[in-house]
Amino acid sequence: MTKVALITGASSGFGLLTSVTLARRGWRVLATMRDLNRRGKLEESARVAGVLDRIEFLSLDVTNAEQIAELAATIAARPDPLDAVVNNAGFAMAGFAEDITDAELRQQFETNFFGVAAVTRAFLPQLRRQGAGHVVIISSITGRMGFPGVGSYVASKFALEGWAESLRLEMKPLGIQVVLVEPGSFETDIWSRNAILSAQTQDANSPNAARIARLLSSRESGKLKANPQVVADGIAAILDDPRPRLRYVFGWDAHLGLALKRLLPSRLLEWLLIKVSGIGA
Ligand SMILES: NC(=O)c1ccc[n+]([C@@H]2O[C@H](COP(=O)([O-])OP(=O)(O)OC[C@H]3O[C@@H](n4cnc5c(N)ncnc54)[C@H](OP(=O)(O)O)[C@@H]3O)[C@@H](O)[C@H]2O)c1
Incomplete structure:
Protein backbone atom coordinates (compact mmCIF):
# COMPACT_ATOMS: atom_id res chain seq x y z
CA MET A 1 0.00 0.00 0.00
CA THR A 2 1.25 3.51 -0.83
CA LYS A 3 2.51 5.32 2.23
CA VAL A 4 1.34 8.87 2.96
CA ALA A 5 3.40 11.67 4.55
CA LEU A 6 2.31 15.17 5.53
CA ILE A 7 5.04 17.81 5.48
CA THR A 8 4.81 21.39 6.78
CA GLY A 9 6.70 24.26 5.15
CA ALA A 10 7.08 22.41 1.84
CA SER A 11 7.53 25.52 -0.32
CA SER A 12 11.32 25.64 0.09
CA GLY A 13 14.44 24.15 1.69
CA PHE A 14 14.26 20.83 3.52
CA GLY A 15 10.46 20.66 3.19
CA LEU A 16 10.58 20.94 -0.60
CA LEU A 17 13.43 18.45 -0.98
CA THR A 18 11.86 15.96 1.43
CA SER A 19 8.58 16.15 -0.50
CA VAL A 20 10.29 15.29 -3.80
CA THR A 21 12.55 12.68 -2.21
CA LEU A 22 9.66 10.82 -0.60
CA ALA A 23 7.60 11.02 -3.78
CA ARG A 24 10.52 9.53 -5.74
CA ARG A 25 10.56 6.68 -3.25
CA GLY A 26 6.90 5.97 -3.96
CA TRP A 27 5.27 7.90 -1.11
CA ARG A 28 2.19 10.02 -1.58
CA VAL A 29 3.04 13.45 -0.17
CA LEU A 30 0.68 16.00 1.35
CA ALA A 31 2.88 19.05 0.81
CA THR A 32 1.54 21.83 3.00
CA MET A 33 2.56 25.49 2.86
CA ARG A 34 1.26 28.73 4.30
CA ASP A 35 0.99 30.37 0.89
CA LEU A 36 -0.06 28.16 -2.02
CA ASN A 37 1.12 30.87 -4.42
CA ARG A 38 4.62 29.77 -3.43
CA ARG A 39 4.15 26.20 -4.68
CA GLY A 40 5.88 26.87 -8.04
CA LYS A 41 9.37 25.75 -7.00
CA LEU A 42 8.14 22.46 -5.57
CA GLU A 43 5.82 21.93 -8.52
CA GLU A 44 8.71 22.41 -10.94
CA SER A 45 11.09 20.13 -8.99
CA ALA A 46 8.41 17.45 -8.78
CA ARG A 47 7.66 17.76 -12.50
CA VAL A 48 11.36 17.42 -13.37
CA ALA A 49 11.59 14.35 -11.09
CA GLY A 50 8.46 12.90 -12.74
CA VAL A 51 6.56 12.67 -9.44
CA LEU A 52 4.10 15.57 -9.61
CA ASP A 53 1.15 13.16 -9.54
CA ARG A 54 2.27 11.89 -6.10
CA ILE A 55 2.24 15.34 -4.50
CA GLU A 56 -0.86 17.10 -3.24
CA PHE A 57 -0.55 20.81 -2.40
CA LEU A 58 -2.43 21.93 0.68
CA SER A 59 -2.66 25.20 2.54
CA LEU A 60 -1.38 25.25 6.12
CA ASP A 61 0.02 28.03 8.28
CA VAL A 62 1.23 26.25 11.40
CA THR A 63 0.26 29.26 13.53
CA ASN A 64 -3.38 29.05 12.39
CA ALA A 65 -5.30 26.79 14.80
CA GLU A 66 -8.47 26.72 12.68
CA GLN A 67 -6.61 25.72 9.54
CA ILE A 68 -4.77 22.97 11.41
CA ALA A 69 -8.05 21.52 12.79
CA GLU A 70 -9.75 21.67 9.37
CA LEU A 71 -6.86 19.95 7.64
CA ALA A 72 -6.62 17.22 10.30
CA ALA A 73 -10.36 16.53 9.91
CA THR A 74 -10.07 16.41 6.11
CA ILE A 75 -7.16 13.97 6.20
CA ALA A 76 -8.78 11.80 8.89
CA ALA A 77 -11.96 11.51 6.77
CA ARG A 78 -10.02 9.95 3.90
CA PRO A 79 -9.75 6.17 3.54
CA ASP A 80 -5.90 6.20 3.37
CA PRO A 81 -3.79 5.96 6.49
CA LEU A 82 -1.37 8.74 7.42
CA ASP A 83 2.04 7.19 7.91
CA ALA A 84 4.15 10.23 8.76
CA VAL A 85 3.96 13.83 9.88
CA GLN A 126 -5.31 9.47 13.64
CA LEU A 127 -1.89 7.88 14.28
CA ARG A 128 -3.20 6.50 17.59
CA ARG A 129 -6.22 4.91 15.85
CA GLN A 130 -3.86 3.33 13.32
CA GLY A 131 -1.51 2.18 16.09
CA ALA A 132 1.40 3.30 13.94
CA GLY A 133 3.10 6.29 12.37
CA HIS A 134 6.19 8.48 12.50
CA VAL A 135 6.30 12.05 13.81
CA VAL A 136 9.49 13.76 12.65
CA ILE A 137 10.39 17.09 14.19
CA ILE A 138 13.03 19.23 12.52
CA SER A 139 15.00 20.67 15.39
CA SER A 140 18.60 21.83 14.92
CA ILE A 141 22.08 21.65 16.37
CA THR A 142 20.83 24.84 18.07
CA GLY A 143 18.45 22.58 20.01
CA ARG A 144 21.51 21.08 21.69
CA MET A 145 23.83 24.06 22.20
CA GLY A 146 23.60 27.83 22.44
CA PHE A 147 25.02 30.32 19.94
CA PRO A 148 25.22 34.10 20.28
CA GLY A 149 22.90 36.33 18.25
CA VAL A 150 20.21 33.67 17.79
CA GLY A 151 19.07 33.07 21.36
CA SER A 152 15.36 33.18 20.47
CA TYR A 153 15.78 30.58 17.75
CA VAL A 154 17.97 28.47 20.03
CA ALA A 155 15.37 28.69 22.82
CA SER A 156 12.57 27.58 20.49
CA LYS A 157 14.59 24.54 19.41
CA PHE A 158 15.62 23.65 22.99
CA ALA A 159 11.91 23.75 23.88
CA LEU A 160 11.13 21.42 20.99
CA GLU A 161 13.81 18.98 22.10
CA GLY A 162 12.37 18.63 25.61
CA TRP A 163 8.81 18.40 24.32
CA ALA A 164 9.68 15.77 21.72
CA GLU A 165 11.80 13.72 24.12
CA SER A 166 8.79 13.45 26.47
CA LEU A 167 6.29 12.90 23.65
CA ARG A 168 8.40 10.00 22.39
CA LEU A 169 8.00 8.21 25.73
CA GLU A 170 4.24 8.79 25.73
CA MET A 171 3.78 7.59 22.15
CA LYS A 172 6.16 4.65 22.01
CA PRO A 173 3.78 2.24 23.78
CA LEU A 174 1.14 3.19 21.17
CA GLY A 175 3.39 2.29 18.23
CA ILE A 176 4.05 5.90 17.24
CA GLN A 177 7.68 6.87 16.63
CA VAL A 178 8.77 10.41 17.55
CA VAL A 179 12.10 11.53 16.08
CA LEU A 180 14.20 14.70 16.28
CA VAL A 181 16.28 15.75 13.27
CA GLU A 182 19.20 18.04 14.16
CA PRO A 183 20.87 19.63 11.15
CA GLY A 184 23.88 21.93 11.22
CA SER A 185 24.14 24.66 8.55
CA PHE A 186 22.60 23.83 5.20
CA GLU A 187 21.97 25.92 2.11
CA THR A 188 18.25 26.80 2.29
CA ASP A 189 16.29 30.06 2.55
CA ILE A 190 16.48 30.12 6.34
CA TRP A 191 19.26 32.71 6.67
CA SER A 192 18.31 34.67 3.55
CA ARG A 193 14.69 35.15 2.49
CA ASN A 194 13.21 33.87 5.73
CA ALA A 195 15.54 35.30 8.39
CA ILE A 196 14.09 38.02 10.57
CA LEU A 197 16.42 40.49 12.25
CA SER A 198 14.86 41.90 15.42
CA ALA A 199 13.89 45.56 15.13
CA GLN A 200 16.18 46.90 17.83
CA THR A 201 19.09 44.93 16.43
CA GLN A 202 18.74 46.93 13.21
CA ASP A 203 18.82 50.18 15.17
CA ALA A 204 22.22 51.81 14.85
CA ASN A 205 21.79 53.10 18.41
CA SER A 206 21.47 49.61 19.88
CA PRO A 207 24.24 49.01 22.43
CA ASN A 208 24.94 45.82 20.49
CA ALA A 209 25.05 47.37 17.00
CA ALA A 210 28.80 46.96 16.48
CA ARG A 211 28.87 43.45 17.91
CA ILE A 212 25.93 42.22 15.85
CA ALA A 213 27.53 43.72 12.71
CA ARG A 214 30.72 41.75 13.43
CA LEU A 215 28.67 38.62 14.11
CA LEU A 216 26.76 38.93 10.83
CA SER A 217 29.93 39.53 8.85
CA SER A 218 31.69 36.57 10.49
CA ARG A 219 28.64 34.45 9.54
CA GLU A 220 28.79 35.73 5.97
CA SER A 221 32.50 34.96 5.53
CA GLY A 222 32.33 31.60 7.27
CA LYS A 223 29.16 30.33 5.61
CA LEU A 224 29.05 26.56 5.47
CA LYS A 225 26.83 25.73 2.57
CA ALA A 226 26.12 22.06 2.92
CA ASN A 227 23.75 20.39 0.47
CA PRO A 228 20.29 20.10 2.09
CA GLN A 229 19.51 16.98 0.03
CA VAL A 230 21.53 15.09 2.70
CA VAL A 231 18.86 15.96 5.25
CA ALA A 232 15.99 15.07 2.90
CA ASP A 233 17.58 11.66 2.23
CA GLY A 234 18.11 11.24 5.97
CA ILE A 235 14.45 11.95 6.74
CA ALA A 236 13.37 9.45 4.08
CA ALA A 237 15.62 6.80 5.68
CA ILE A 238 14.18 7.58 9.14
CA LEU A 239 10.65 7.10 7.78
CA ASP A 240 11.64 3.71 6.35
CA ASP A 241 12.94 2.58 9.75
CA PRO A 242 10.23 0.99 11.90
CA ARG A 243 12.31 1.63 15.06
CA PRO A 244 14.20 4.90 14.58
CA ARG A 245 16.34 6.53 17.29
CA LEU A 246 15.25 9.69 19.09
CA ARG A 247 17.94 11.93 17.54
CA TYR A 248 19.63 12.19 14.14
CA VAL A 249 22.40 14.75 13.62
CA PHE A 250 23.19 15.92 10.07
CA GLY A 251 26.18 17.97 8.88
CA TRP A 252 29.84 17.89 9.82
CA ASP A 253 29.57 21.23 11.63
CA ALA A 254 26.79 19.86 13.85
CA HIS A 255 28.84 16.74 14.67
CA LEU A 256 31.88 18.94 15.38
CA GLY A 257 29.90 21.31 17.62
CA LEU A 258 28.50 18.45 19.68
CA ALA A 259 31.92 16.79 19.95
CA LEU A 260 33.49 20.06 21.16
CA LYS A 261 30.68 20.53 23.67
CA ARG A 262 31.26 17.01 24.97
CA LEU A 263 35.06 17.15 25.05
CA LEU A 264 36.11 20.73 25.83
CA PRO A 265 35.98 22.29 29.28
CA SER A 266 33.01 24.69 29.19
CA ARG A 267 35.19 27.80 29.65
CA LEU A 268 37.26 26.87 26.61
CA LEU A 269 34.14 26.19 24.53
CA GLU A 270 32.66 29.57 25.53
CA TRP A 271 35.92 31.36 24.64
CA LEU A 272 35.94 29.62 21.26
CA LEU A 273 32.30 30.47 20.43
CA ILE A 274 32.80 34.13 21.39
CA LYS A 275 36.05 34.33 19.42
CA VAL A 276 34.66 32.68 16.28
CA SER A 277 31.51 34.81 16.29
CA GLY A 278 33.45 38.08 16.67
CA ILE A 279 31.23 39.40 19.47
CA GLY A 280 33.97 40.18 22.00
CA ALA A 281 33.39 43.61 23.56
N1 LIG B 1 18.93 25.28 6.86
C1 LIG B 1 19.54 25.09 8.00
O1 LIG B 1 20.75 25.35 8.10
C2 LIG B 1 18.80 24.53 9.18
C3 LIG B 1 19.54 24.01 10.23
C4 LIG B 1 18.88 23.46 11.32
C5 LIG B 1 17.50 23.42 11.33
N2 LIG B 1 16.78 23.95 10.30
C6 LIG B 1 15.32 23.86 10.37
O2 LIG B 1 14.81 23.29 9.19
C7 LIG B 1 13.45 23.67 9.02
C8 LIG B 1 13.22 24.09 7.58
O3 LIG B 1 13.98 25.25 7.30
P1 LIG B 1 14.84 25.42 5.98
O4 LIG B 1 16.26 25.45 6.39
O5 LIG B 1 14.41 24.47 4.94
O6 LIG B 1 14.48 26.93 5.62
P2 LIG B 1 13.51 27.59 4.53
O7 LIG B 1 13.99 27.27 3.17
O8 LIG B 1 13.41 29.01 4.95
O9 LIG B 1 12.11 26.85 4.76
C9 LIG B 1 11.29 27.15 5.82
C10 LIG B 1 9.88 26.77 5.43
O10 LIG B 1 9.02 27.01 6.56
C11 LIG B 1 7.89 27.70 6.08
N3 LIG B 1 7.23 28.45 7.13
C12 LIG B 1 7.69 29.46 7.92
N4 LIG B 1 6.75 29.86 8.77
C13 LIG B 1 5.65 29.10 8.53
C14 LIG B 1 4.35 29.02 9.08
N5 LIG B 1 3.95 29.85 10.06
N6 LIG B 1 3.49 28.09 8.59
C15 LIG B 1 3.86 27.25 7.61
N7 LIG B 1 5.07 27.29 7.02
C16 LIG B 1 5.95 28.20 7.49
C17 LIG B 1 8.41 28.60 4.96
O11 LIG B 1 7.34 29.03 4.17
P3 LIG B 1 7.43 30.27 3.14
O12 LIG B 1 8.02 29.73 1.87
O13 LIG B 1 6.02 30.73 2.98
O14 LIG B 1 8.32 31.30 3.76
C18 LIG B 1 9.34 27.61 4.28
O15 LIG B 1 8.61 26.75 3.43
C19 LIG B 1 13.19 24.77 10.05
O16 LIG B 1 12.47 24.23 11.13
C20 LIG B 1 14.58 25.18 10.49
O17 LIG B 1 14.61 25.70 11.79
C21 LIG B 1 17.39 24.50 9.22
Whole structure:
Protein backbone atom coordinates (compact mmCIF):
# COMPACT_ATOMS: atom_id res chain seq x y z
CA MET A 1 0.00 0.00 0.00
CA THR A 2 1.25 3.51 -0.83
CA LYS A 3 2.51 5.32 2.23
CA VAL A 4 1.34 8.87 2.96
CA ALA A 5 3.40 11.67 4.55
CA LEU A 6 2.31 15.17 5.53
CA ILE A 7 5.04 17.81 5.48
CA THR A 8 4.81 21.39 6.78
CA GLY A 9 6.70 24.26 5.15
CA ALA A 10 7.08 22.41 1.84
CA SER A 11 7.53 25.52 -0.32
CA SER A 12 11.32 25.64 0.09
CA GLY A 13 14.44 24.15 1.69
CA PHE A 14 14.26 20.83 3.52
CA GLY A 15 10.46 20.66 3.19
CA LEU A 16 10.58 20.94 -0.60
CA LEU A 17 13.43 18.45 -0.98
CA THR A 18 11.86 15.96 1.43
CA SER A 19 8.58 16.15 -0.50
CA VAL A 20 10.29 15.29 -3.80
CA THR A 21 12.55 12.68 -2.21
CA LEU A 22 9.66 10.82 -0.60
CA ALA A 23 7.60 11.02 -3.78
CA ARG A 24 10.52 9.53 -5.74
CA ARG A 25 10.56 6.68 -3.25
CA GLY A 26 6.90 5.97 -3.96
CA TRP A 27 5.27 7.90 -1.11
CA ARG A 28 2.19 10.02 -1.58
CA VAL A 29 3.04 13.45 -0.17
CA LEU A 30 0.68 16.00 1.35
CA ALA A 31 2.88 19.05 0.81
CA THR A 32 1.54 21.83 3.00
CA MET A 33 2.56 25.49 2.86
CA ARG A 34 1.26 28.73 4.30
CA ASP A 35 0.99 30.37 0.89
CA LEU A 36 -0.06 28.16 -2.02
CA ASN A 37 1.12 30.87 -4.42
CA ARG A 38 4.62 29.77 -3.43
CA ARG A 39 4.15 26.20 -4.68
CA GLY A 40 5.88 26.87 -8.04
CA LYS A 41 9.37 25.75 -7.00
CA LEU A 42 8.14 22.46 -5.57
CA GLU A 43 5.82 21.93 -8.52
CA GLU A 44 8.71 22.41 -10.94
CA SER A 45 11.09 20.13 -8.99
CA ALA A 46 8.41 17.45 -8.78
CA ARG A 47 7.66 17.76 -12.50
CA VAL A 48 11.36 17.42 -13.37
CA ALA A 49 11.59 14.35 -11.09
CA GLY A 50 8.46 12.90 -12.74
CA VAL A 51 6.56 12.67 -9.44
CA LEU A 52 4.10 15.57 -9.61
CA ASP A 53 1.15 13.16 -9.54
CA ARG A 54 2.27 11.89 -6.10
CA ILE A 55 2.24 15.34 -4.50
CA GLU A 56 -0.86 17.10 -3.24
CA PHE A 57 -0.55 20.81 -2.40
CA LEU A 58 -2.43 21.93 0.68
CA SER A 59 -2.66 25.20 2.54
CA LEU A 60 -1.38 25.25 6.12
CA ASP A 61 0.02 28.03 8.28
CA VAL A 62 1.23 26.25 11.40
CA THR A 63 0.26 29.26 13.53
CA ASN A 64 -3.38 29.05 12.39
CA ALA A 65 -5.30 26.79 14.80
CA GLU A 66 -8.47 26.72 12.68
CA GLN A 67 -6.61 25.72 9.54
CA ILE A 68 -4.77 22.97 11.41
CA ALA A 69 -8.05 21.52 12.79
CA GLU A 70 -9.75 21.67 9.37
CA LEU A 71 -6.86 19.95 7.64
CA ALA A 72 -6.62 17.22 10.30
CA ALA A 73 -10.36 16.53 9.91
CA THR A 74 -10.07 16.41 6.11
CA ILE A 75 -7.16 13.97 6.20
CA ALA A 76 -8.78 11.80 8.89
CA ALA A 77 -11.96 11.51 6.77
CA ARG A 78 -10.02 9.95 3.90
CA PRO A 79 -9.75 6.17 3.54
CA ASP A 80 -5.90 6.20 3.37
CA PRO A 81 -3.79 5.96 6.49
CA LEU A 82 -1.37 8.74 7.42
CA ASP A 83 2.04 7.19 7.91
CA ALA A 84 4.15 10.23 8.76
CA VAL A 85 3.96 13.83 9.88
CA VAL A 86 7.11 15.85 9.20
CA ASN A 87 7.15 19.07 11.24
CA ASN A 88 9.52 21.13 9.18
CA ALA A 89 8.14 24.70 9.01
CA GLY A 90 10.25 27.17 10.93
CA PHE A 91 12.22 30.39 10.74
CA ALA A 92 15.08 32.09 12.57
CA MET A 93 14.89 35.34 14.51
CA ALA A 94 18.33 36.92 14.76
CA GLY A 95 19.34 39.44 17.39
CA PHE A 96 20.92 39.66 20.81
CA ALA A 97 18.67 38.53 23.66
CA GLU A 98 19.00 42.01 25.20
CA ASP A 99 17.43 43.56 22.09
CA ILE A 100 14.63 41.08 21.39
CA THR A 101 11.18 42.15 22.54
CA ASP A 102 8.65 39.82 24.14
CA ALA A 103 6.52 40.12 21.00
CA GLU A 104 9.44 38.99 18.82
CA LEU A 105 10.27 36.12 21.16
CA ARG A 106 6.65 35.00 21.12
CA GLN A 107 6.56 35.27 17.32
CA GLN A 108 9.54 32.91 17.17
CA PHE A 109 7.88 30.41 19.51
CA GLU A 110 4.49 30.65 17.75
CA THR A 111 5.94 29.01 14.64
CA ASN A 112 8.90 26.96 15.84
CA PHE A 113 7.41 25.56 19.04
CA PHE A 114 3.63 26.07 19.34
CA GLY A 115 3.17 25.43 15.61
CA VAL A 116 4.89 22.05 15.90
CA ALA A 117 2.98 21.15 19.06
CA ALA A 118 -0.37 22.10 17.52
CA VAL A 119 0.18 20.28 14.22
CA THR A 120 1.46 17.15 15.96
CA ARG A 121 -1.43 17.14 18.46
CA ALA A 122 -3.96 17.52 15.63
CA PHE A 123 -2.73 14.40 13.81
CA LEU A 124 -1.96 12.20 16.83
CA PRO A 125 -5.54 10.88 17.16
CA GLN A 126 -5.31 9.47 13.64
CA LEU A 127 -1.89 7.88 14.28
CA ARG A 128 -3.20 6.50 17.59
CA ARG A 129 -6.22 4.91 15.85
CA GLN A 130 -3.86 3.33 13.32
CA GLY A 131 -1.51 2.18 16.09
CA ALA A 132 1.40 3.30 13.94
CA GLY A 133 3.10 6.29 12.37
CA HIS A 134 6.19 8.48 12.50
CA VAL A 135 6.30 12.05 13.81
CA VAL A 136 9.49 13.76 12.65
CA ILE A 137 10.39 17.09 14.19
CA ILE A 138 13.03 19.23 12.52
CA SER A 139 15.00 20.67 15.39
CA SER A 140 18.60 21.83 14.92
CA ILE A 141 22.08 21.65 16.37
CA THR A 142 20.83 24.84 18.07
CA GLY A 143 18.45 22.58 20.01
CA ARG A 144 21.51 21.08 21.69
CA MET A 145 23.83 24.06 22.20
CA GLY A 146 23.60 27.83 22.44
CA PHE A 147 25.02 30.32 19.94
CA PRO A 148 25.22 34.10 20.28
CA GLY A 149 22.90 36.33 18.25
CA VAL A 150 20.21 33.67 17.79
CA GLY A 151 19.07 33.07 21.36
CA SER A 152 15.36 33.18 20.47
CA TYR A 153 15.78 30.58 17.75
CA VAL A 154 17.97 28.47 20.03
CA ALA A 155 15.37 28.69 22.82
CA SER A 156 12.57 27.58 20.49
CA LYS A 157 14.59 24.54 19.41
CA PHE A 158 15.62 23.65 22.99
CA ALA A 159 11.91 23.75 23.88
CA LEU A 160 11.13 21.42 20.99
CA GLU A 161 13.81 18.98 22.10
CA GLY A 162 12.37 18.63 25.61
CA TRP A 163 8.81 18.40 24.32
CA ALA A 164 9.68 15.77 21.72
CA GLU A 165 11.80 13.72 24.12
CA SER A 166 8.79 13.45 26.47
CA LEU A 167 6.29 12.90 23.65
CA ARG A 168 8.40 10.00 22.39
CA LEU A 169 8.00 8.21 25.73
CA GLU A 170 4.24 8.79 25.73
CA MET A 171 3.78 7.59 22.15
CA LYS A 172 6.16 4.65 22.01
CA PRO A 173 3.78 2.24 23.78
CA LEU A 174 1.14 3.19 21.17
CA GLY A 175 3.39 2.29 18.23
CA ILE A 176 4.05 5.90 17.24
CA GLN A 177 7.68 6.87 16.63
CA VAL A 178 8.77 10.41 17.55
CA VAL A 179 12.10 11.53 16.08
CA LEU A 180 14.20 14.70 16.28
CA VAL A 181 16.28 15.75 13.27
CA GLU A 182 19.20 18.04 14.16
CA PRO A 183 20.87 19.63 11.15
CA GLY A 184 23.88 21.93 11.22
CA SER A 185 24.14 24.66 8.55
CA PHE A 186 22.60 23.83 5.20
CA GLU A 187 21.97 25.92 2.11
CA THR A 188 18.25 26.80 2.29
CA ASP A 189 16.29 30.06 2.55
CA ILE A 190 16.48 30.12 6.34
CA TRP A 191 19.26 32.71 6.67
CA SER A 192 18.31 34.67 3.55
CA ARG A 193 14.69 35.15 2.49
CA ASN A 194 13.21 33.87 5.73
CA ALA A 195 15.54 35.30 8.39
CA ILE A 196 14.09 38.02 10.57
CA LEU A 197 16.42 40.49 12.25
CA SER A 198 14.86 41.90 15.42
CA ALA A 199 13.89 45.56 15.13
CA GLN A 200 16.18 46.90 17.83
CA THR A 201 19.09 44.93 16.43
CA GLN A 202 18.74 46.93 13.21
CA ASP A 203 18.82 50.18 15.17
CA ALA A 204 22.22 51.81 14.85
CA ASN A 205 21.79 53.10 18.41
CA SER A 206 21.47 49.61 19.88
CA PRO A 207 24.24 49.01 22.43
CA ASN A 208 24.94 45.82 20.49
CA ALA A 209 25.05 47.37 17.00
CA ALA A 210 28.80 46.96 16.48
CA ARG A 211 28.87 43.45 17.91
CA ILE A 212 25.93 42.22 15.85
CA ALA A 213 27.53 43.72 12.71
CA ARG A 214 30.72 41.75 13.43
CA LEU A 215 28.67 38.62 14.11
CA LEU A 216 26.76 38.93 10.83
CA SER A 217 29.93 39.53 8.85
CA SER A 218 31.69 36.57 10.49
CA ARG A 219 28.64 34.45 9.54
CA GLU A 220 28.79 35.73 5.97
CA SER A 221 32.50 34.96 5.53
CA GLY A 222 32.33 31.60 7.27
CA LYS A 223 29.16 30.33 5.61
CA LEU A 224 29.05 26.56 5.47
CA LYS A 225 26.83 25.73 2.57
CA ALA A 226 26.12 22.06 2.92
CA ASN A 227 23.75 20.39 0.47
CA PRO A 228 20.29 20.10 2.09
CA GLN A 229 19.51 16.98 0.03
CA VAL A 230 21.53 15.09 2.70
CA VAL A 231 18.86 15.96 5.25
CA ALA A 232 15.99 15.07 2.90
CA ASP A 233 17.58 11.66 2.23
CA GLY A 234 18.11 11.24 5.97
CA ILE A 235 14.45 11.95 6.74
CA ALA A 236 13.37 9.45 4.08
CA ALA A 237 15.62 6.80 5.68
CA ILE A 238 14.18 7.58 9.14
CA LEU A 239 10.65 7.10 7.78
CA ASP A 240 11.64 3.71 6.35
CA ASP A 241 12.94 2.58 9.75
CA PRO A 242 10.23 0.99 11.90
CA ARG A 243 12.31 1.63 15.06
CA PRO A 244 14.20 4.90 14.58
CA ARG A 245 16.34 6.53 17.29
CA LEU A 246 15.25 9.69 19.09
CA ARG A 247 17.94 11.93 17.54
CA TYR A 248 19.63 12.19 14.14
CA VAL A 249 22.40 14.75 13.62
CA PHE A 250 23.19 15.92 10.07
CA GLY A 251 26.18 17.97 8.88
CA TRP A 252 29.84 17.89 9.82
CA ASP A 253 29.57 21.23 11.63
CA ALA A 254 26.79 19.86 13.85
CA HIS A 255 28.84 16.74 14.67
CA LEU A 256 31.88 18.94 15.38
CA GLY A 257 29.90 21.31 17.62
CA LEU A 258 28.50 18.45 19.68
CA ALA A 259 31.92 16.79 19.95
CA LEU A 260 33.49 20.06 21.16
CA LYS A 261 30.68 20.53 23.67
CA ARG A 262 31.26 17.01 24.97
CA LEU A 263 35.06 17.15 25.05
CA LEU A 264 36.11 20.73 25.83
CA PRO A 265 35.98 22.29 29.28
CA SER A 266 33.01 24.69 29.19
CA ARG A 267 35.19 27.80 29.65
CA LEU A 268 37.26 26.87 26.61
CA LEU A 269 34.14 26.19 24.53
CA GLU A 270 32.66 29.57 25.53
CA TRP A 271 35.92 31.36 24.64
CA LEU A 272 35.94 29.62 21.26
CA LEU A 273 32.30 30.47 20.43
CA ILE A 274 32.80 34.13 21.39
CA LYS A 275 36.05 34.33 19.42
CA VAL A 276 34.66 32.68 16.28
CA SER A 277 31.51 34.81 16.29
CA GLY A 278 33.45 38.08 16.67
CA ILE A 279 31.23 39.40 19.47
CA GLY A 280 33.97 40.18 22.00
CA ALA A 281 33.39 43.61 23.56
N1 LIG B 1 18.93 25.28 6.86
C1 LIG B 1 19.54 25.09 8.00
O1 LIG B 1 20.75 25.35 8.10
C2 LIG B 1 18.80 24.53 9.18
C3 LIG B 1 19.54 24.01 10.23
C4 LIG B 1 18.88 23.46 11.32
C5 LIG B 1 17.50 23.42 11.33
N2 LIG B 1 16.78 23.95 10.30
C6 LIG B 1 15.32 23.86 10.37
O2 LIG B 1 14.81 23.29 9.19
C7 LIG B 1 13.45 23.67 9.02
C8 LIG B 1 13.22 24.09 7.58
O3 LIG B 1 13.98 25.25 7.30
P1 LIG B 1 14.84 25.42 5.98
O4 LIG B 1 16.26 25.45 6.39
O5 LIG B 1 14.41 24.47 4.94
O6 LIG B 1 14.48 26.93 5.62
P2 LIG B 1 13.51 27.59 4.53
O7 LIG B 1 13.99 27.27 3.17
O8 LIG B 1 13.41 29.01 4.95
O9 LIG B 1 12.11 26.85 4.76
C9 LIG B 1 11.29 27.15 5.82
C10 LIG B 1 9.88 26.77 5.43
O10 LIG B 1 9.02 27.01 6.56
C11 LIG B 1 7.89 27.70 6.08
N3 LIG B 1 7.23 28.45 7.13
C12 LIG B 1 7.69 29.46 7.92
N4 LIG B 1 6.75 29.86 8.77
C13 LIG B 1 5.65 29.10 8.53
C14 LIG B 1 4.35 29.02 9.08
N5 LIG B 1 3.95 29.85 10.06
N6 LIG B 1 3.49 28.09 8.59
C15 LIG B 1 3.86 27.25 7.61
N7 LIG B 1 5.07 27.29 7.02
C16 LIG B 1 5.95 28.20 7.49
C17 LIG B 1 8.41 28.60 4.96
O11 LIG B 1 7.34 29.03 4.17
P3 LIG B 1 7.43 30.27 3.14
O12 LIG B 1 8.02 29.73 1.87
O13 LIG B 1 6.02 30.73 2.98
O14 LIG B 1 8.32 31.30 3.76
C18 LIG B 1 9.34 27.61 4.28
O15 LIG B 1 8.61 26.75 3.43
C19 LIG B 1 13.19 24.77 10.05
O16 LIG B 1 12.47 24.23 11.13
C20 LIG B 1 14.58 25.18 10.49
O17 LIG B 1 14.61 25.70 11.79
C21 LIG B 1 17.39 24.50 9.22
